[in-house]
Each structure stands twice: as structure tokens, then as C-alpha cells.
Amino acid sequence: MSDLLELTVAQAAAKIAAGEISPGEYFEAWRVAAAGDELNAYLWRIEEGNGYEVEDGPLKGIPVAVKDIFCTEGSPTTAGSRILEGYCPPYTATAVRRLDAAGARVLGKTNMDEFAMGSSNENSAYGPVLNPWDRSRVPGGSSGGSAAAVAAGLAPCAIGTDTGGSIRQPASLCGIVGLKPTYGAISRYGMIAFASSLDQCGPLTRDVTDAALLLAALQGRDPCDSTSVGIEGGILAPSREDLKGLRFGVPGELARDSFEPGVREVFEATLARIEGLGGEIAEVALPSAEHGISAYYVIAPAEASSNLARYDGVRYGQRSANAGDLLEMYENTRAEGFGAEVKRRIMLGTYALSSGYYEAYYGQAQKVRTRIAEDFTTAFAAVDFVVTPTSPSVAFGLGEKTDDPLSMYLNDFFTVPMSLAGIPAISIPAGLAEPEGGGPRLPVGFQIAAPAFAEQKLLEAAYALEQAVGFEARPGGEDG
Amino acid sequence: MTGELSGILEHVDRIGKLDLEGVEPTSHVVALENVLRADEPRPSLAPEVALEQAPEPLDGAFRVPSPQADA
Numbered sequence: 001m002s003d004l005l006e007l008t009v010a011q012a013a014a015k016i017a018a019g020e021i022s023p024g025e026y027f028e029a030w031r032v033a034a035a036g037d038e039l040n041a042y043l044w045r046i047e048e049g050n051g052y053e054v055e056d057g058p059l060k061g062i063p064v065a066v067k068d069i070f071c072t073e074g075s076p077t078t079a080g081s082r083i084l085e086g087y088c089p090p091y092t093a094t095a096v097r098r099l100d101a102a103g104a105r106v107l108g109k110t111n112m113d114e115f116a117m118g119s120s121n122e123n124s125a126y127g128p129v130l131n132p133w134d135r136s137r138v139p140g141g142s143s144g145g146s147a148a149a150v151a152a153g154l155a156p157c158a159i160g161t162d163t164g165g166s167i168r169q170p171a172s173l174c175g176i177v178g179l180k181p182t183y184g185a186i187s188r189y190g191m192i193a194f195a196s197s198l199d200q201c202g203p204l205t206r207d208v209t210d211a212a213l214l215l216a217a218l219q220g221r222d223p224c225d226s227t228s229v230g231i232e233g234g235i236l237a238p239s240r241e242d243l244k245g246l247r248f249g250v251p252g253e254l255a256r257d258s259f260e261p262g263v264r265e266v267f268e269a270t271l272a273r274i275e276g277l278g279g280e281i282a283e284v285a286l287p288s289a290e291h292g293i294s295a296y297y298v299i300a301p302a303e304a305s306s307n308l309a310r311y312d313g314v315r316y317g318q319r320s321a322n323a324g325d326l327l328e329m330y331e332n333t334r335a336e337g338f339g340a341e342v343k344r345r346i347m348l349g350t351y352a353l354s355s356g357y358y359e360a361y362y363g364q365a366q367k368v369r370t371r372i373a374e375d376f377t378t379a380f381a382a383v384d385f386v387v388t389p390t391s392p393s394v395a396f397g398l399g400e401k402t403d404d405p406l407s408m409y410l411n412d413f414f415t416v417p418m419s420l421a422g423i424p425a426i427s428i429p430a431g432l433a434e435p436e437g438g439g440p441r442l443p444v445g446f447q448i449a450a451p452a453f454a455e456q457k458l459l460e461a462a463y464a465l466e467q468a469v470g471f472e473a474r475p476g477g478e479d480g
Numbered sequence: 481m482t483g484e485l486s487g488i489l490e491h492v493d494r495i496g497k498l499d500l501e502g503v504e505p506t507s508h509v510v511a512l513e514n515v516l517r518a519d520e521p522r523p524s525l526a527p528e529v530a531l532e533q534a535p536e537p538l539d540g541a542f543r544v545p546s547p548q549a550d551a
Contacts, residue, residue, distance in 0.1 A: 090529045184510045197508050226515040227508070294495045297488065314542050319535035324549035344481060348488065364495050366505030373506060406487050422509030452510075 004029040009062055009157045009210040010237065016061045023054055023061025027105065030063040034108050034154050039130040039139075041149040043068050044076050045108035059217055060103030065155035067146050068109040069116055070096050070201075071190040075106070079192045080114040080142075082125040083337025084317045093190025094222045095159060095201045102217035107155055110145030114339045115308065116166055116194045118142050119411045122402055123341040130398075131174065132475035133442050137395040140170030146204045147174040151475055157214060158204040163195050164296050165390075165415025167202045168427040172390035172445025175429045175473065177462075178204045179211045180415075182452045183422035184229040186215075187222030195303035198296075198419050208428060208463040212238055215455065231455055238456075238463035243279030246461060248448075249383035251286045258413075259392035262433025266444040267389045270430045273468045274387075279461075284379040284386060288371035292417040295372070297409055298352045298365035299420070304342075305349025311337065344405065373421040380451045385461060388414040390427040390445030394435050418449045425449040426462050429471040443473070 004026055007015065015021045034045050042065070054061055066072065069079045071089035078084040096106060113123040121129040121144030129144040131137040132152035139148040143160025147170035150158050160167045162180035171178025179202045186201040193199060203214035216235040222228045250271070259267075271281050313319035313333030320332035338346070352361035379386055392413060401408045418425040426448050432441035446465075450458035531537040536544070 087533055090525055090532065182510075184512075227510060227512060229510065229512070291495050291498065294492045298492055298495075313535060314544055315530075316533035317535075323545055326545050326547045328549075329545050340481070344485065344488075347485065351489075360496050361492065363505060364498070364500060366507060367500040367503040368495050368498065369506040370503050371500070373509065405484050406491055409488070409491075420509075 005033055005153055008206055009059070010213055012156065013059060013062060013213070026061050027063050030107055030156060034065070034149070037149070037154050039132060039135070039148050039152055039154070040127050041110055041129050041145040041152065041154055042108040043078060043111050043126055043145070046106065054105055055101060055103045057101065057103035058213065059099060062104040063107035063156060064099055064104045065108055065110050065146055065149045065158035066096060066106050067112050067143050067158070067160045069112060069161055069192045070159070071192070072096055072106060072109065075109065077109065077192070078126070079116070080112040080124040080126065081337065081342070082318065082339070083311050083333070087317050089190070091190060094187035094224060095191065095218050098218055098220065099159070104217070110143070110149055110158060112145055113142035114342050115192065115304070116142040116161055116163055117304070117341050117345055119165065119169055119408055120396070120401065121145065121170075122398065123339055125339055128398060131395045133175065133395065134440060137397050137442070138173070140173035140391070140395065142166040143204060144170045147171050147176060147178065150174070150176050150204050150206060157206070157210055159201060159214065159218070160204050161191060161199055161201050162419065163198045163300060164419045165412040167204060168390050168415050168425060168445065168447060169411065171204050172427045173395040173443065175443030175471070175475070176204055176206060177208055177211050177426065177428050178202065179215060179426045180418070180424060181215060181219065181455055182231070182424045184227055185231050185424070185453070185455065186218045187220070187225040187228040189222055189224035193307040195300040196307060197303060198300060208426070208459055208466045209237055211426070212236070212459045231453055233456070235456060235459070238459040240460035240464045241467065243274055243277040243461060243464050245278070246385070247280045247282050247383040248274050249282050249284030249379050249386045251289060251386065251388060252283045253286055253290055254388060259389055260394065260433065260436045262435065263389050263391070263393060263444050266431040266433050267446065270446045270465070270469065271387070274465060277464055277468055282383055284383055286372070286375040286379060286386070286417065288368060288375050289417040291368045292372055292420055293409055293413060295365040295368035296412070296416045296420060297348065298361045299369065301345040301349035302352045302362050303349070305346045305353065308342070308346055341405070369420045372417050376417075376421045376423060384450070385458070386449045388447050390414060390447040394433055394442035394444060414447060423449055423452050424455050424458055426458055428462050428466050428469070430469055431471065432473055
């Protein structure tokens with residue numbers, strides 16, 4: 001049984017297609033593995049005997065852990081919030097339906113920061129997820145449950161959402177692959193909205209090939225989401241072995257003393273590997289990227305404050321039991337149902353959108369967004385990719401940053417600019433590093449960003465680099 | 481929370497000092513035209529399905545407390 005769990009999704013799918021293993025046996029092996037979750041990675045898991053009847057397709061029999069932000073008909077969907085406790089949606093998100101149509105099945109729903117607001121998973125109303133490499137540390141967020149499940153062998157693959165780094169950062173902190181596709185590559189229909197102009201679904205997987213396999217099934221235009229356009233030509237399994245003729249841009253503004261020494265070491269070593277594969281390293285300028293965090297923490301809360309107005313205790317979700325009249329019902333429902341971070345962002349958002357402050361905050365942030373997108377356009381005229389560390393540090397300790405929201409926000413420094421520009425970016429594990437302050441070595445992610453809709457090219461480069469890095473380390477195992 | 485919010489706003493205030501005169505604001509990164517469909521009725525959620533998750537359904541509607549407590 002355990003041999004089945006060693007297979008990558010691509011390997012398992014090939015064996016299922018060849019009739020060497022049965023989809024039912026494979027799914028059951030993963031169901032048992034998921035039932036052993038000690039990390040609080042899952043909020044809901046499928047029960048025995050379900051999920052074996054599957055469609056024929058490229059993902060036939062593949063179990064997928066799904067972030068609890070995707071609506072799944074008939075099974076609980078909470079978005080990590082108390083206000084949606086017990087909510088069972090009447091329909092299924094397009095992303096999940098597309099996986100189903102390819103033969104995959106939902107294995108469980110994974111824990112997350114409430115409404116995807118957070119970088120550590122500590123904002124979940126259902127308790128934090130533990131990092132499988134060191135249970136005293138965070139898995140990252142907001143797709144922390146999805147990342148931890150894949151890293152700990154509780155799921156073969158997962159999907160999550162990324163608004164400012166919520167796929168890439170937890171993938172980095174858990175030592176797996178996380179891909180944020182171009183905005184518009186995958187339908188957002190049925191994906192509970194946080195910041196609609198930024199939210200994007202993507203895969204969290206053991207390797208780049210599996211990320212490509214999931215993206216191939218997920219992407220596409222959806223009449224239910226008019227901002228979805230899909231990826232022209234689809235996605236194929238990557239096979240590139242070198243990086244000859246490709247140019248990788250390192251932002252000149254990247255103050256290399258702003259990240260942990262261990263992260264810097266792995267980053268420099270990865271640049272050397274790129275050169276070893278025939279790639280060229282160049283410096284690029286992203287002068288506005290340093291304002292990314294400021295712009296992001298205006299735009300995302302502004303959109304969230306509007307999106308979250310729907311949770312009023314009328315049509316679905318929790319309603320406060322302590323209410324004399326209608327206004328009190330609204331107020332108490334939201335006061336009792338939302339956690340501290342969600343309230344903080346709603347307040348920031350409504351403030352930024354309020355008359356008299358609108359231009360100074362929201363208007364200005366939208367202009368910074370234009371500048372950041374232009375920076376990338378200019379950079380991509382000179383290089384094929386832009387590369388950075390995914391996160392300035394390895395996984396930090398539980399509770400370490402909860403008292404200081406701003407330092408938590410700064411964690412997204414390297415991932416937010418790509419989100420604002422709407423371009424695809426992938427994080428791949430590049431090595432292990434000792435945390436500042438000592439302790440066992442932990443995974444470090446390497447981020448590669450590409451122009452809009454250049455996912456195939458991005459996956460090819462990530463694949464070639466992945467083969468050269470040869471990251472074999474596992475949580476709880478020997479340093480590798 | 482007041483202190484935290486002030487700290488965040490102080491950080492965010494940095495962009496207020498940038499000279500961005502003449503820069504077009506970006507609300508959306510993908511250039512798309514608005515999409516319209518023909519105004520024809522088509523199936524949607526059945527009323528009983530739409531009401532299934534309601535905290536207090538009543539006779540095919542969503543029941544809420546009175547706008548005025550003593551009305």
C-alpha cells in the first residue's frame with residue numbers, strides 16, 4: 001500500500017491508465033493516509049467507500065485535496081471562517097468540476113487562513129495547521145492546509161488560491177511546488193471571493209510535472225466567470241533539460257541583506273545552477289516593486305470589504321442568536337462570525353474607499369499597480385523570467401508574528417508584485433537552510449515569474465531547474 | 481487593534497507621497513470587453529435549494545428580525 005503513496009500523480013495516472021493499479025485501490029490508500037492527519041491540515045475528509053466511481057480522463061482515480069475556499073456541493077465549505085460553519089453549498093466550483101471531469105476526486109477540504117487572509121494559517125477559525133517539517137512552526141498561508149497535506153504525504157496533490165502569495169509562500173515553507181497561474185487562466189466561479197481582481201486558483205504538488213498535469217485540467221474559459229480566458233494551446237508535460245538561451249532577471253532592488261542568510265545561500269546556489277544549465281543571469285529593474293506591499297494592502301482589503309458584505313446572516317451561514325432587531329442581527333452576526341484579521345482588513349478597506357481618502361489610498365494604489373505591471377513589461381523585454389526567493393525566511397514559529405500584522409504582511413514582499421501584475425509565478429523547492437536563531441534545516445523556495453500566459457515556458461524552465469536541483473528531502477527525514 | 485491599524489496605515493502612506501500624476505489606474509490586469517448575453521430566462525437554483533442553507537427560512541422566503549425591535 002505504501003508504495004502507492006510514493007508515486008507522483010503523473011506516475012500513478014500512467015499506471016492507472018495502463019491497468020497496473022486500480023483507481024479504487026489507489027484512492028483508498030490515500031483516504032487512509034489522509035485519515036492519519038495530525039497537522040490539522042484537513043477540515044473535512046471523504047468517508048470510506050466514496051469517490052471510487054470516476055470518469056475516464058488524464059487524472060482518473062487521482063485524489064485531490066481542495067482548499068476549503070472552493071464550493072463543493074453537499075460537503076461543508078467554510079473558507080476557514082466561523083461565519084460559514086456548517087455551510088454546504090448548493091453547487092460546485094468550476095475548478096473542482098474540471099478536476100472531476102478529468103477523472104479526479106476530492107479527497108478532503110483543507111484548512112486555510114480565514115477567507116484566505118493570512119500568511120501563516122494562524123487566522124483559521126479552526127486552529128492553525130502545523131508545518132510537517134517542524135510542528136512548532138507555521139506551514140505558511142493562506143493555502144497552508146493544502147501545502148502541509150502534500151508535503152506530509154496526506155494527499156498526492158492539492159489546489160489552493162493565491163491572492164498575494166497564498167499558494168507560492170506555503171509551498172515554499174513546506175518544500176513543495178506551488179504555481180500561481182496568470183490571472184484569468186482558471187475560472188473563479190465557486191471560489192469564495194477575497195480580492196476579485198487578484199484571486200487565482202492553482203496547484204500545489206510534489207513536482208513540476210504534476211503541477212503541469214493539474215493546470216492542464218484546471219485551465220480554460222468558463223461562461224460562469226467572464227474574466228476567465230484559459231491558456232491558448234493548453235498545457236503539456238514539461239520535458240526541457242537545459243536552460244540554454246534563456247535569460248533570468250534578478251531584481252536589482254532585491255536587497256540581499258533583507259532575507260535570512262540561509263535563504264540567501266540557497267538563492268545564490270540556485271542562480272549558479274541556472275548558469276550551469278546554460279541559462280544567463282542578468283539584473284533587471286523593478287523600481288516600483290518596493291511599493292507592492294503598500295498597494296496590495298490597500299487594494300486587497302478594499303475589494304474584500306466589498307466582497308464580505310454578503311455575510312449578513314440572512315441567506316446562508318451563521319446568524320447571531322443575540323439580536324433584537326435587524327440592524328443588531330447584522331452587526332452581531334458579523335462581530336461574532338469574523339475573526340480579528342478579517343475585521344482588520346474590512347476596516348482598512350472601508351477606510352481606503354471612504355470619501356476624502358479614496359484618491360489618496362485606493363486611487364494611488366491602483367496607479368502603483370500600473371507602475372508595477374509596467375516594470376515587469378520592461379523587464380520581460382530584456383529577460384525571459386524574473387527570479388527571487390519566494391519568501392524572505394524559512395518557516396517561522398507559531399505565534400512569532402501574530403502580534404505584529406505589519407511584519408506578517410511583509411512576508412509577502414516577493415510574491416505580491418506578480419499578483420498585482422497578474423502574471424504567472426511558480427515556487428519550487430531549491431534546498432534546505434537553517435533558520436535564523438538555529439534549529440533543524442527547513443525548505444527554501446525559489447520563485448520564477450514569467451509574462452502573462454507564458455505558463456508552458458515557465459513550467460519547462462522550472463522542470464529543467466528542478467532536475468538539476470534534485471530536491472529529495474522529506475519532512476522528518478534526513479537532510480538531503 | 482488601533483495601534484496595529486495605525487502602523488499599517490503609516491506603511492501604506494508611503495505611496496501617498498509618490499508622484500503618480502498622469503499614471504492610469506489599473507483595476508483589472510486582463511484586457512477584456514464586457515460580456516453580455518441575451519436576456520432570456522434559463523434554469524436557476526430551485527427555491528427550496530436556495531433556501532436550504534438559510535438560518536431561518538419561512539414560506540419560501542428568508543425570515544429576518546423586524547427592522548424595529550418593538551414594532
